[in-house]
Amino acid sequence: MFKQMRNTIAAMLAVCSMAGVANAEILINGAGATFPYPIYSKWFSEYAKIDPSVKFNYQSIGSGGGIKQITEQTVDFGASDKFLTDDQLKAAPGKLVHIPTVMGAVVVTYNVPGVKTGLKLTADDIAGIYLGKITTWNDPKIAAINPGVNLPAKPIIVVHRSDGSGTTAIFTDYLSNVSPEWKDKVGMGTSVKWPAGLGGKGNEGVAGQVKNTAYSVGYVELAYAFGNKLPYATLKNRDGHFVEPSIKSTTAAAAGAAKHMPSDYRISLVNQPGKDAYPIAGFTWLLVYEHPKDAVKGKKMVEFLRWELKKGQKLAAPLLYAPLPHNVVKMVEKTIAGIK
Amino acid sequence: MSHDEQVRDIDSAKGISGDRIFKMITLGFAFSIILILLLITVGMAVESIPTLKLFGWKFITGSDWDAVQGQFGALPYIWGSIVSSLLAILIATPLSVGTALFITEIAPGKLGGAIASLVELLAAIPSVIYGLWGILVMAPWLQHTVEPFLSDHFGFLPFFRGAPYGVGMLAAVFIIMIMIIPIITSITKEVLLAVPRSQKEAAVALGATRWETIRMAVLPYGRSGILGAVVLGLGRAIGETMAVTMVIGNTPQISLSLLAPAYTMPSVIANEFAEASSKLHSAALMEIGLILLVITLIINITARVLIWGVTRQRTSGGQI
Numbered sequence: 001m002f003k004q005m006r007n008t009i010a011a012m013l014a015v016c017s018m019a020g021v022a023n024a025e026i027l028i029n030g031a032g033a034t035f036p037y038p039i040y041s042k043w044f045s046e047y048a049k050i051d052p053s054v055k056f057n058y059q060s061i062g063s064g065g066g067i068k069q070i071t072e073q074t075v076d077f078g079a080s081d082k083f084l085t086d087d088q089l090k091a092a093p094g095k096l097v098h099i100p101t102v103m104g105a106v107v108v109t110y111n112v113p114g115v116k117t118g119l120k121l122t123a124d125d126i127a128g129i130y131l132g133k134i135t136t137w138n139d140p141k142i143a144a145i146n147p148g149v150n151l152p153a154k155p156i157i158v159v160h161r162s163d164g165s166g167t168t169a170i171f172t173d174y175l176s177n178v179s180p181e182w183k184d185k186v187g188m189g190t191s192v193k194w195p196a197g198l199g200g201k202g203n204e205g206v207a208g209q210v211k212n213t214a215y216s217v218g219y220v221e222l223a224y225a226f227g228n229k230l231p232y233a234t235l236k237n238r239d240g241h242f243v244e245p246s247i248k249s250t251t252a253a254a255a256g257a258a259k260h261m262p263s264d265y266r267i268s269l270v271n272q273p274g275k276d277a278y279p280i281a282g283f284t285w286l287l288v289y290e291h292p293k294d295a296v297k298g299k300k301m302v303e304f305l306r307w308e309l310k311k312g313q314k315l316a317a318p319l320l321y322a323p324l325p326h327n328v329v330k331m332v333e334k335t336i337a338g339i340k
Numbered sequence: 341m342s343h344d345e346q347v348r349d350i351d352s353a354k355g356i357s358g359d360r361i362f363k364m365i366t367l368g369f370a371f372s373i374i375l376i377l378l379l380i381t382v383g384m385a386v387e388s389i390p391t392l393k394l395f396g397w398k399f400i401t402g403s404d405w406d407a408v409q410g411q412f413g414a415l416p417y418i419w420g421s422i423v424s425s426l427l428a429i430l431i432a433t434p435l436s437v438g439t440a441l442f443i444t445e446i447a448p449g450k451l452g453g454a455i456a457s458l459v460e461l462l463a464a465i466p467s468v469i470y471g472l473w474g475i476l477v478m479a480p481w482l483q484h485t486v487e488p489f490l491s492d493h494f495g496f497l498p499f500f501r502g503a504p505y506g507v508g509m510l511a512a513v514f515i516i517m518i519m520i521i522p523i524i525t526s527i528t529k530e531v532l533l534a535v536p537r538s539q540k541e542a543a544v545a546l547g548a549t550r551w552e553t554i555r556m557a558v559l560p561y562g563r564s565g566i567l568g569a570v571v572l573g574l575g576r577a578i579g580e581t582m583a584v585t586m587v588i589g590n591t592p593q594i595s596l597s598l599l600a601p602a603y604t605m606p607s608v609i610a611n612e613f614a615e616a617s618s619k620l621h622s623a624a625l626m627e628i629g630l631i632l633l634v635i636t637l638i639i640n641i642t643a644r645v646l647i648w649g650v651t652r653q654r655t656s657g658g659q660i
Contacts, residue, residue, distance in 0.1 A: 064613075164614060192406070194591075198590070
């Protein structure tokens with residue numbers, strides 16, 4: 001009995017001393033967006049196998065918090081679903097670099113009894129519904145592009161996110177892009193003044209509300225919609241094709257944007273040209289200083305980013321994130337080379 | 341000079357060092373609470389200076405909340421918080437006092453104990469669980485059963501008009517009510533247990549029935565304690581965040597209808613703070629926190645005054 005206890009204590013001490021060794025490694029702290037948290041933690045745990053001397057600690061506190069912390073230099077890198085404004089960049093003590101990592105898409109989901117997944121919607125339809133102007137499911141605008149679908153004469157119950165989120169930022173960015181009226185009245189942001197509808201907290205709040213309420217419509221992240229097998233709408237893209245939300249069509253949106261990609265990657269991916277481009281997509285970025293305060297950590301960070309672009313991208317799709325297209329990866333590699 | 345004061349005088353006259361040290365330590369603890377409260381208040385006030393300056397009183401009277409345009413008015417949130425908490429307290433109080441009375445006065449010993457521990461178990465459930473249960477079980481039930489019934493039969497009242505969404509003010513009131521019942525019940529139970537047996541026996545000796553005993557001997561004795569329990573419940577109700585956020589519908593509007601979605605102060609802070617990237621937006625949320633603090637303070641002070649009033653009215657009977 002005593003022997004057993006002594007063994008246990010010895011084992012515990014051994015674990016403690018191992019933890020002590022682990023503390024001697026280089027610890028890189030980051031904070032920010034919640035949306036990419038699953039893929040980032042996958043990357044960090046996979047990368048720990050390749051380079052055990054570096055350990056990443058990522059706090060998913062939200063994009064706003066990530067921007068705040070990297071600006072105040074309390075973390076080594078930030079993460080955001082929304083690119084920084086010129087004012088925000090000026091507020092930082094050094095030059096911040098945006099590194100796009102993966103892409104996400106926003107899916108329009110609905111619950112209309114008798115209507116299967118794949119209902120066709122145009123940009124005008126979605127803007128009209130969320131502005132509270134298209135109020136019934138059998139509105140001629142929706143009926144015209146969905147021949148053969150039995151659309152009921154029921155009022156549309158609109159559901160949106162109530163918590164500030166990158167998903168809302170991408171969705172309202174899309175609406176601002178396709179509808180001048182939306183841009184004028186509401187605009188884009190992580191939380192906006194919704195002209196219509198109910199607010200649900202988180203993807204699960206919106207999905208739960210849509211699932212429970214017949215004749216409702218909502219928007220959720222692609223990963224969440226696929227993971228929970230929610231019905232989704234097929235959207236008409238800029239080139240006039242109806243595109244299903246998928247990892248491939250999301251990557252296609254970035255490929256379409258590559259031709260006019262700015263060197264700081266501060267670009268919205270909504271409503272991009274391309275036959276297969278899904279219209280409601282967006283990058284998520286890591287934020288690092290071009291000249292990191294701690295050179296050793298900076299070097300390790302660059303090594304990680306190189307790995308992430310080569311090997312890490314392959315881990316994205318199984319977790320339902322869209323990997324960067326090749327032409328964008330090439331660009332980002334050049335950008336990373338400039339960090340020192 | 342009362343007995344208490346005499347005891348205190350003897351203590352200070354002797355000036356025993358151990359007692360003095362103990363006194364200093366407890367004083368330190370007591371003051372640290374006040375200091376923490378002060379620091380929190382000052383901290384929030386400093387953080388909300390941008391909106392305090394820009395909007396002034398309009399922040400409280402305005403109802404336009406638009407983070408994109410930088411317009412902030414908190415009235416719908418204040419309204420949602422106050423209405424949902426008051427309604428919940430209104431329903432929860434009789435239920436809790438009734439339960440406590442049943443446990444202490446009516447139920448046979450073992451049954452009372454069993455009910456009491458079950459009620460206390462309710463208090464241990466995390467609020468996110470209440471919220472999930474709220475979305476998945478209660479909201480659909482409200483939407484398909486309760487709300488259609490209310491609007492069919494009582495739709496002539498402005499309180500029961502509108503489409504049944506399930507989530508909304510009614511759902512929030514129900515969730516808060518369920519969450520504060522265990523608090524009010526268990527404190528009320530303790531208060532009622534403190535009623536001296538002689539008090540009840542005297543009533544029974546005068547020929548009072550059980551109900552009359554409760555009405556004349558038990559309830560008046562426990563009045564201030566029960567009031568205190570209700571205030572604690574109200575404090576919890578107005579500050580409840582997670583579960584309410586999940587079921588209230590999160591729409592900043594002022595509607596008389598209980599079926600309509602609404603919004604509360606803690607909910608908007610929880611919802612928007614993490615992603616509030618503009619300075620004005622986070623200042624606005626801080627100011628909401630400040631208003632919440634002030635409202636809670638007002639409630640507590642009012643309750644204190646009420647309790648004092650009740651205690652003073654009583655000519656006999658000990659303190660609780």
